[in-house]
Amino acid sequence: MKAAKIIGRCLLILAMFWSCENRTTDLPVLGVKKVSDTGDTLYHTIPSFRLLDQDSSLITEEVVAGKIYVSDFFFTYCPSICPKMSQQMLRLHDHFLEEEQVVLLSHTVDPDYDTVAVLKEYADALGVNSSKWHLLTGDRDHIYELAAEYMVSAAEDPEAPGGFIHSGAFILLDGQRRVRGYYDGTKPEKVDNLLNDIDLLLQSQKSAP
């Protein structure tokens, strides 16, 4: 009786591993899920947005439609974590320069100061290709609402270095603007994981019908 119970439990555990097998190569979809009236699962998606990049080009959700993109929040005169984030974002920029399916979006949390001209200067100093990495500015409330949708913190705080607090996360999104992962943008080894996960998403997107 006892043996049967143990065997039963082992089988159950094995079955659990089996069912997970397919998902180990798949990234989870993060955020609150809802169920529609027809019974379909509705995943959390980033809403439409209207922002300007360093070239003064209007950047909307159309630019990332069907593409994998990485998003983050920063400001140009940030004396704390931003330079490290920019260094790592530059790694992604160089790595995926030829891959049209990957786009990078960096949102300033200080749009009053970080105008198009300031972002242009910043991007040029880093040698950024504008079609790969868009540094975005626009309406302050719109940017802060977007940060909430990306599920990261962004706020003005006179006590913080530089006057703003914001997350150091890189957020990975798929072609349907669904969040697929968070990575510490200040740590090279975490960004290694992000590089792998982008490859994974690229593969699954290319093999999808």
Added chain:
Amino acid sequence: MTTQGGRNKVLLYLWPILLIAGLLLLRFLTGQETSAGAKIYARHCANCHMEEGEGLGKLIPPLANSLYIQSHGEEMACMIREGIPVLSTTRRDRQLMPAKPELSAVELASLISYLKQNWGNNGQAVTARQVESALLDCESNHRQNR
């Protein structure tokens, strides 16, 4: 018998001291000890100038293999302490390089010595006394730095 016992007792008390001395020697020989300058650099500078002083593109100047670091000495203390203001007439609250008024002359000397003696900058260390006198004359140092 008693002398042998006494010797054993001495050894019993002595071995922790020998162990610590051995470990200190090992640390000294392998150069594992992190200098004060390295700690100050990691805390105050590495976020922007990066771990190995490599800088970031044309945005943040490198400190490794730097002609500037090699050709400047204790007078850099003024720039580090006061920061570099932004060239904007509207936003005086912004700084290109943040000020570090909390750093003492001793800390600044450790930091400058660290910068001058690492990453291909084959320079001389500076003393706290040199930094102190440089800090008394920051106005003319700023002219020199430019």
